[in-house]
Amino acid sequence: MKIDSNTLRLTRPDLWDRFTRREEYENPIRDMHGRFPYWASQDRDIFRPSVSEYLYEQGLIKPEYPDGCEFALCVTHDVDVIYSSPYMKILNGLLSARQGDRKRAVREIGSACNRKSPFYNFKEILSLEEKYGVTSTWFFQALEPGEPEFRYRLSDVEDVLGDILDAGSEIGLHGGFDAPFNLDRLLIEKTRLEKVLGEKVTGYRSHYLKFQVPKTWELLEQAGFSYDSTLGYSDCMGFRSGMCHPYKPVNLNTGKEIDIIEFPLHVMDMSLFHQYMRLDFDGAWRVVKKSIDNVHNCRGVLVINWHNTGYVNDSYEKKIVEKIMAFSIKRGAWIGSMNQIIYPVSYKL
Known part of the structure; x- marks a missing residue:
């Protein structure tokens, strides 16, 4: 989606700074994984997609979705562990x-x-998504023994990859330890996954949500990806860039738009329940429901990330994601994978 950058920059410099992530250029604080954490941010309005709200209210974007749907939901999965x-x-x-x-x-x-292994549960997840008519985006690692964070081979999930594609869902690369900062690593891992799939890989998300503005966007463009969906915080859910619409980011160092589409990540299971926000079921649903309402109000795209490990038994994670799908459908959401959303969705400017 193309943003009228000059209008946003001139009329709302505060929103322009949030949209471009200016503070991440200026603030050197990083955590142990090289990430800019939410706790270091000066922006405390994390639960509102303020930039998308402004663009929509001013008529600068007019999203249209298939079947007359009012907004969209992207269900995504990072596959870190299968054993x-x-x-x-x-x-x-x-x-x-x-x-x-x-x-x-x-x-x-x-x-x-x-x-x-309870984590080798892909058929169960696909069956649940079929129940709701959902197609999703799956991010798989493409690592080899001896490389940092190696946990499975692509050959271990080769049949699974076919099942996912047969279901109409999409497969992207879940970049390894160094990939977000190293073009050679990106290309090696991308090539491995493409060889197994027999088709081009267009989507990307970093393991641990590792990301460096604007370097990672630039590297992804050079590596030939069409989109990224890493831009979200691990330590808090919400709208890191103030956006709930896919967009092309701007490099503040050059003043130029980067030829990569960003699908900002808004809600992740690990953020809600585990070492970060540590919410109970009711608390998690309250903040997620509010996010769905906010995205609906500006006809945006809510992106959620549920690991396959979050679908075990009757966990909070599994109950919440099913509730998200059911509630979003009730509110009039179109649910599709990211490659489906990029092309049929129209943004009138």
């Missing part, structure tokens, strides 16, 4: 055997319990 602890022991044992350490291999495999 529970026993399966990691088996995997480590096999790697030890391959490296010639037979004693360690026997010890690792022998200590693993014989049960199915």
Whole structure:
């Protein structure tokens, strides 16, 4: 989506600064993963998509969705883990055997319990999405043994990838440890995933939501991606750039638009329930419902990220994501994968 940058910059410099993430150019604070955290931000209006609200209220954007829907929901999944602890022991044992350490291999495999990994639950997730008529976007890692954060091979999920594509959903790259800051790593991982899929990979999200403004956007453009969906905080849900519409970001160093579409990430399961916001079910639903209402009011796109590990048994995560889908449909949402939203959605300027 093209934003009238000059109008926004001249009429609302405060919103322009939020839209471009100016404070991330000027504030050197980063956490252990190289991320700019919400706690370091001067912007405390995180739960309102203030830039999108202004653009919509001023008639600078007029989104239209298929079937006359009033707004959109993107359900996405970061696949970090597919093996529970026993399966990691088996995997480590096999790697030890391959490296010639037979004693360690026997010890690792022998200590693993014989049960199915609860995280290898892709069919269950696809079945739930089929129930609601949802197509989604899945981000898979493309790492090899010995590389940081390696947890599974693409060959371990090759059949799953086919099931996802057959369901009409989309597969993107979940960039590894160094990928957001290194073009060579981006290209290596992108090529690996494309080789397995047999088609071009257009979408990207970083592991741990690692991101550096504007460097990561520039690298993704150079690597040939069409869109990114990393721009969200790990330590708090909300609207980091004030946007709930896909847009092309601007590099403040050059004053030029970057040829990559940003789908800002708004709600993530890990942020709501675990080491960050630590909400209970009712508290999580209150803030999520308010976000749905805000996005609906300016005909935006709400992007949520639910890991496959969040669909185990009757967890809070699983209950909330199902409630998000049901409530959004009731409110008139069109739900599709990101590659579906990029092209059929019209933004009249």
